[in-house]
Amino acid sequence: MGELPPLLRLPPSLRRRIYGFVGLTASSITPGTLGRFDLHGGLVDPYAPSATASTFHGLLLSCRTIHAEAAAIVYSCNGFILRYDPANPEPLRPLHALTATALASLTSLTIILNQASCHQIGYTDLGYCCVEGRDDKWSGLTECEFKHGDLHQSPLLAHGDNDFAAAQHLLAEWSLAAARLSSVPAGRLELALVCDIDPSHKRALEVASLVTAPLRLLPQLRDCRIRLCKIPDARLQQIAWDSVLQARHTAAPPYYSPMPSARTKATLVGLPRELRLRILEHTDLIAPGREVTWSRQDQGYLTVARGDYFEEDDLRVFFHCWNSSESFPFFHGCFCRRRHAAFSSACKCWAPPGPLFLVCRTLYQDAQFTFFSGNRFIVHDYKTSRCWALPGFREWSNENLEQPEWSQEPEETYTVSPYSYPESRFAASQFLREVVPAHCLAYLRFLELVFPPYLAQTWPRGDHPVLQDWQATVDWLLDKVDAPALTLRLAGAEVHYESPSEYHEIIPKSEGDDIAKAHLDLTRPLKALADVGLARFFFRFPCPWEFTMDCLRRSEMRSQIEAKQRRDKASFERMVLGERYKHQYADGREEPGPSYWVLAYDRL
Structure with a gap:
């Protein structure tokens, strides 16, 4: 039997530190951060250490033991993003290429099938949601359109029935790719799914249901976020809400649903008005x-209104859920129910309960x-x-100062x-x-x-x-x-x-x-x-x-x-x-x- 490679002669704890310093995990250099990699290749988190996959790719190829250790660390200590590219004949191939070790170790994955607004673009996004609804540069809308508007896609089905064939192809590819996640251990994976659909299309609800259907076949997810439309839509939000609860194996609270129910009417209307009003005071009718x-x-x-920094007990968390006291939270993307047809347990944003x-x-x-x-x-x-x-x-008001070309804004x-x-x-x-x-x-x-x-x-x-x-x-x-x-x-x-x-x-x-x-x-x-x-x-x-x-x-x-x-x-x-x-x-x-x-x- 040959002698062990020098790296394997070291104690596991020391090898783990070495793996961190070569970039396998961002948290070893910057505590509390999460490196985010694009499964198509590249580091998408500008605030993480400067290492890229190329700096440690050799470790993954060196030997079976080191590959198993390194892959387990890479996929458990970093987040991964996979964007559906319609121009690619195999748009979700990286997910099919993951090894059993990678799938078993995976803890954070974002699947972007279609995005009609900013979503984890990286440095150019700077954490602003581009559909926040304000018309000044602080909304991110001006910044977004000026710097990377070409990265936005039209909502799925936006071009009528001509888009339906493309939507069917997307759904088929996604269904096959999602099946690969069935081997992920229960309670381990945090999954985010983005597919912005045109809510005005007659088949929007059908497509939304098909987008979320593969999640029912997965083991219990540790957390799940779903966004189905750039703008709020109660019907699509209901689908997102139901799907998140099913994916997390969580029972729906009996008192809350994005859509009204016959049970709500039967339960409340029969009560005296004074009691009904007291009950309603404990709903989102009271901000x-x-x-x-x-x-x-x-x-x-x-x-x-927003403040730039705030703690979890600050009431401003009910306005900007995507910008909280967590470390670089905006790279999770925006799943705000007030701004989108989306659902996430992290969103605390208040909106009148229509x-x-x-x-x-x-x-x-x-x-x-x-x-x-x-x-x-x-x-x-x-x-x-x-x-x-x-x-x-x-x-x-410093428009007269000379600025680099990249920072110029439209007049x-x-x-x-x-x-x-x-x-x-x-x-x-x-x-x-x-x-x-x-x-x-x-x-x-x-x-x-x-x-x-x-x-x-x-x-x-x-x-x-x-x-x-x-x-x-x-x-x-x-x-x-x-x-x-x-x-x-x-x-x-x-x-x-x-x-x-x-x-x-x-x-x-x-x-x-x-x-x-x-x-x-x-x-x-x-x-x-x-x-x-x-x-x-x-x-x-x-x-x-x-x-x-x-x-x-x-x-x-x-x-x-x-x-x-x-x-x-x-x-x-x-x-x-x-x-x-x-x-x-x-x-x-x-x-x-x-x-x-x-x-x-x-x-x-």
Whole structure:
């Protein structure tokens, strides 16, 4: 018998360290990270050590013993991605080529059959979901289209019946490849599956079911994530939800389903209304923190706006599940149920539970009452993603600096003057007139209207149509809201350090006066609500004259500025409430605490 190779003479623990240092596992060099390899070849995680498969490929070929040890480490300590390439005659061949050792060791695999938006692209993605719904560069949409838009595919079946033959071929290839995973030990593999389908196609549900069908033949998965459409679709989400639970051998909770059920109706409708309402308070009708934001830009309800970093117990995890405190979580891809027809146990993002509004008329009415009476409602006049963001200007004002070609971004064009108010009505008017059903206005208990720190030229003034519409909206509300039960707060965001330079320039006192008059124009119509018994009114805007002085002087006069802000607050609240102003602070009563958008950005 020949002598053992030098490597095999070393203790197993020492060999394991050597395997790590040659790149078999990223965690040996960067603790907590996970190397991610493309099964077609190459390292897809830009933050992992610089080693590629070529640096340790020789180990896998050296001898049977070392191959078994090295393969077990590679496939157990790294994640793998396999993309379906329709131009390749064997698009999923790498999965067929895996050895028994590799399959038995595999712990993390992502299968991308079709992707219509960013999904684990790598460095160019930077963790942004490109369908997040915002129009500034922070959404990733601009960044995504500019840098790698050619990598996006059309949704499966997007071209009608002409696509169905291609879809059938994809399904056949996927079914054969998935069979290879049947030998993976139960409870070991974490599988992610992406196949973005056109939900408008008549056979979309059939194809979605066929995409997920092979998962039923696999041993129990440790975890499973499925995405079936770039945009939300309740029917496709239901298929994803069912398939994930089946793949994990997890029983469905009896109280939750993306789609309404006959059982829900039979169980709840027979109960007294008081008990039904108490039960509904423990559903997603009550948002995390009991606070719901509506943004004209997003055209939908959501929870607190994003922060860049947050911990698991931070309420912002209910807004950006793909960006959490885990190490580089965005390379798992985006399986957010609020943004896609997807399901993942990692997604905690809140969205109104639409199915509860669809069960029957009785539960529809109860759900409306619970939703509108049980949450604070925050209405942003411009943006939710970054509530200090302003219309008409770029996010960054260093466009005159010379930059490398790769960082150049497309020029922004303006459809209106950057100094004009950007809309035909306040977001508050739109929310109250068009979004909240008229009969639900009486359910509102707390309403906060948030305005960015517009320039003096941007605020509508005098007989501007926006102000006329605002006055008409308030008059229209008088007999529709339950004023004695309603608390109303007007709030303004501070200028942020990332706002365009135009918003940091020193302004003349006359412009400070104009901003103060704009605040008055905004507030004056609300006196009519107080006349019909508005319970409480609060005013919290930054001091309009703060930017009439330079930064140093502002710092020196901070106490005077804050005192002026307090005087303005009292003056505006007294103007609206009249004699009842003193009662809202009587007996130690205080203003309700700041909303989560304030805490998220240290505003106000």
